[in-house]
Amino acid sequence: xxxxxSDEYYMQLALNEAVNAYERDEIPVGAIIVCNNKxxxxxxxxxxxxxxxxxxxxMQAITSAANYLGGKYLQNCTLYVTLEPCVMCGGALYWSxxxxxxxxxxxxxxxxKAKIGELHPKTEVxxxxxxxxxxxxxxxxxxxxx
Amino acid sequence: xxxxxSDEYYMQLALNEAVNAYERDEIPVGAIIVCNNKxxxxxxxxxxxxxxxxxxxxMQAITSAANYLGGKYLQNCTLYVTLEPCVMCGGALYWSxxxxxxxxxxxxxxxxKAKIGELHPKTEVxxxxxxxxxxxxxxxxxxxxx
Numbered sequence: 001x002x003x004x005x006s007d008e009y010y011m012q013l014a015l016n017e018a019v020n021a022y023e024r025d026e027i028p029v030g031a032i033i034v035c036n037n038k039x040x041x042x043x044x045x046x047x048x049x050x051x052x053x054x055x056x057x058x059m060q061a062i063t064s065a066a067n068y069l070g071g072k073y074l075q076n077c078t079l080y081v082t083l084e085p086c087v088m089c090g091g092a093l094y095w096s097x098x099x100x101x102x103x104x105x106x107x108x109x110x111x112x113k114a115k116i117g118e119l120h121p122k123t124e125v126x127x128x129x130x131x132x133x134x135x136x137x138x139x140x141x142x143x144x145x146x
Numbered sequence: 147x148x149x150x151x152s153d154e155y156y157m158q159l160a161l162n163e164a165v166n167a168y169e170r171d172e173i174p175v176g177a178i179i180v181c182n183n184k185x186x187x188x189x190x191x192x193x194x195x196x197x198x199x200x201x202x203x204x205m206q207a208i209t210s211a212a213n214y215l216g217g218k219y220l221q222n223c224t225l226y227v228t229l230e231p232c233v234m235c236g237g238a239l240y241w242s243x244x245x246x247x248x249x250x251x252x253x254x255x256x257x258x259k260a261k262i263g264e265l266h267p268k269t270e271v272x273x274x275x276x277x278x279x280x281x282x283x284x285x286x287x288x289x290x291x292x
Binding site: 047051052053054059062063066067070071072073086087088089090091092094095096115116 | 240
């Protein structure tokens with residue numbers, strides 16, 4: 001069991017969201033946004049269900065968190081996401097000026113790092129939290145698809 | 147008057163959307179998506195109104211066009227947008243595999259070109275259509291803000 005309010009603790013909750021996606025036959029990526037130890041957004045990938053390439057977990061979580069806060073900048077907020085954000089989500093995170101992004105598995109092919117390198121100067125980025133678990137659910141999904 | 151169904155003709159319609167944004171005190175960027183000479187989506191920037199950094203004109207147009215088509219890939223579609231898409235919108239356009247993107251004014255600071263260089267290999271990109279008009283409305287907006 002991960003320590004309460006640790007990065008592992010919150011990543012486990014993001015992983016639970018990824019499991020929800022998996023069960024809906026969506027690419028299993030989950031995200032949560034935390035502000036002052038309070039979870040203010042939870043989301044998972046819904047691109048198939050919504051027939052919308054923009055419906056990544058992070059995009060929905062950003063919209064949802066801003067709606068909760070009543071402001072579009074996500075100061076004092078941390079995004080936990082099971083997979084390295086893509087270029088689109090990296091761009092959205094840039095605009096949000098979010099304080100911290102923690103991701104699990106890396107995505108060397110489609111992730112933001114290889115393409116845009118960094119997010120907003122105000123954003124701290126941490127990677128590799130529950131990396132194996134976050135990667136395993138992706139592998140299981142694509143193996144099932146074959 | 148621009149020739150019917152020309153890039154200038156459709157860009158003028160995207161500009162009309164930008165004017166709608168301007169009148170709502172939103173950064174004046176407008177977009178339309180055309181499929182087989184039919185306009186299937188119209189949108190303008192709504193980040194302030196919706197309190198949502200992801201509510202760029204292009205993002206809304208992509209979601210709307212996919213909804214209209216009942217499929218998430220925008221084959222045989224052209225996006226007309228008054229300003230060079232940002233990294234977020236460039237990432238979304240990548241996922242959509244849209245056939246053609248036509249933009250008006252360049253955005254060397256925040257545009258996708260400087261950061262990610264190109265969109266999907268399936269996407270033709272044309273720039274500079276009604277460039278002056280598309281740029282002027284942006285200048286007018288930021289001058290009014292000062």
